[in-house]
Amino acid sequence: MNREDFPMLKNDIVYLDNGATTLKPYCVIEKTTEYYEKYSANAHRGDYDISYKVDMEYENTRDLVRKFINAKHKEEIIFTSGATDSLNKIIFGFFGKYLEEGDEVIISISEHASNVLPWFKLANELGIVIKYVPLDDNLYVTIDNLKKVITNKTKVISLAHITNVIGDVRPIKEICKLAHSIDAFVVVDASQSAPHMKIDVQDLDCDFLAFSAHKMLGPTGVGVLYGKKELLENLEPTTYGGGMNESFDSPDEIYLKELPARLEAGTPNIAGVIAFGEALKYLENIGMDNILAHEQKLRKYLIDKLIKIPHIDIINLESDSGIVAFNVDGIFSQDVAYYLNKYNFCVRAGSHCAKILKKGVGVTNTCRVSIYLYNTESEMDNLVELLKDKEKILKEML
Amino acid sequence: MDENLKREIMLENYMHPLNKEVVNDNTYIKVNTNNESCIDNLDIYLKIENNVIKDIKFMGEACAISTSSTSIMIKNLIGKTIKEAKEYITNFENMVEEKNYDSNILNEAIVYNEIYKQNNRKHCALLPYVGIKKILDNYQ
Structure with a gap:
């Protein structure tokens, strides 16, 4: 469907690697150019008209993302460079401070490297224990199998919503219910699900969720980190610098901004974020x-x-x-x-x-x-x- | 050499590679060689006695070009002294990189003499040589 909207398809290719990245429709490409041609200024600097326009456009995408995944609050949406960046921020910024030696994290053997390696790093640094939920004959994750590996030390279940090799949809809602009944958190890698299906974070009740714009018709270099507000408040920034601080005079006097700015240090991928908004509108239209x-x-x-x-x-x-x-x-x-x-x-x-x-x-x-x-x-x-x-x-x- | 003949030689060495077997013998030196840009991954085992390569075996997963290149390399290097082997390797590398080389000593390996036309496959043909060089360069 909608093939005429995609310039890449005019190049006589059959593109079947959408799990890696997707082609971009004209509206996304044009929106990127629009930023560079018409209001190419930095964000969060609303001292002049085009800068104000940037803020409006940038924050508009945040609201579009909020609606797209039905988050409760706009400040629960943090822009990152991609799902890998989102997962790293979640795992190191939140769980790196929260977990202790002997705590158990459940993942599966079909996770993407970005939902494995950060946990391995924490295992080496903190002595947390990585456990794997057994997959059934179809390589699916089932609640019954999850129950087999849950113990009273389970603190996190971190799984892809859809895996990138098998393509199975995990029962995230039931997993969240189970996890929360034992006071464990759920991290969802939605890189392969957000582009393809409706996601409702309030209905799923997941604690954190990550996905990339480029896998859903958007530009490269843009990702989303969703977290429940009360948890994001305790996510320690992994990057410090401009745009995220209120003031600083000495190491004892650092005052950081509120969410979401606190977790978006430095000049973000402004053109990318703005154009991502077009991708979301395009997907919603279909x-x-x-x-x-x-x-x-x-x-x-x-x-x-x-x-x-x-x-x-x-x-x-x-x-x-x-x-x-x-x-x-x-x-x-x-x-x-x-x-x-x-x-x-x-x-x-x-x-x-x-x-x-x-x-x-x-x-x-x-x-x-x-x-x-x-x-x-x-x-x-x-x-x-x-x-x-x-x-x-x-x-x-x- | 005729294109079809080249393809046949590569294919024969891919489908029936020489010495593709697991080695559990500590008289062999083992080295892993893999391509960062693709998924080829081979273990090469080398047995050297009195500065002569007595045997080479390999194991792993790799594409048709890498696997056939490994098989052909093994055929050519067994029996050579370390010095002769290094000379052979340099010649092969020169061929792949479009430099001057002596085709007479390369034997079957000249089937890759036009691999430079497919830039993304050059590293496939060179893969086993990267591994074997690691062993030879460190061999005392």
Whole structure:
């Protein structure tokens, strides 16, 4: 749908790496240019007209984000450089101060590196213990399995809403309910869910949530950190400098601004944040439910065809989103990706930043097709056509 | 060399690489070699006696270019002295980097003589050499 809105699609490519990043519609690109051409000033400096305009636009995006995820307060929305930055700020700025030796954090083996490595770092620094919720046969997280690893030392459950390799939607609402019943916090990596489905942080009742603008039609270098207000108040800034302080005279006299400014030190990615607002409006216009339905339909369409090809091994037969991970029997995933590239197909090969998943699935690397709103049935037909003939792949991959 | 023949040699060495096996023998020196920009990851095992390379084996996951290049490198380096091996490696690197090289000593490895045309695959062909050099440069 809406293919005419995306200039990149005029370049004769089939873009199927939307889990990595997404293409941008004209409105987002034009909004970026608008900032640089018409009101290119710094934010939070409203001393002159164009600077005031910047503030209005910048804060307008904050409000759009608030509505997009149905947060209660505008100041619960913090702009970062991306989901990685958001997760690092949450984990080091909040949990780095809160957790103590022996406290347990539950993650899964299919988490993205940015929801693993910061916790590993805290394990090394503070002596917290990382535990993994066992995945079921479909590689899903279930409440029953979560209950098996919860102990009276569990302080945090930190999971992706949708994983970037399997594409399963985790039951975050139930997980929050369970976690809160034992006074544990829930951190949600929504990088792969916010672009594809409706998110309501009040309904989920999650404590923290992180996602990136560029995976949802927005510019690179912009991310969102959501936290419940009372928790954000206790999130210690990991970055200090301009824009976040009230005054400072000596090490004993540092006065910081209120939320959200306190957590946004330095000149932010102003053009990016402003243009991200356009991406959110664009998505809302189509409707998140329509986007998810389109992706699920297209995924089923692709799977039904791929499953009939004997040399294709589908890793995630079951999935709730638009992600298909597969291998061609006997051919290294990267060679398949190189082969498809010769036909201008963009698919990803590798472990998709979920390096510890290989311990659980027994598959180190896969090809990943991740679908978005602008992908079509005819693109899937062409992909299947290219994958059907193994001899052709072997002949042309070099 | 004919394009199809080159492809056949690479493919044969990819599908049936020489000495791709796990080594549990402490007379071998082990080194890992991987590409930061992609997902190739190989362990190379080298056995040296009296300054002569007696055996090389490897294990891991890598693309067709890296795997075939490793297999062909192993065929060519076994039996060479360290000095000869280094000379061979320099020649191979020069070929990939479009510098002057002696094609006579490279044997089958000249199938990669046009790999420079695919800039993103050069590091694949060089991958095993990066690993083996680490061992040879540190060998006393």
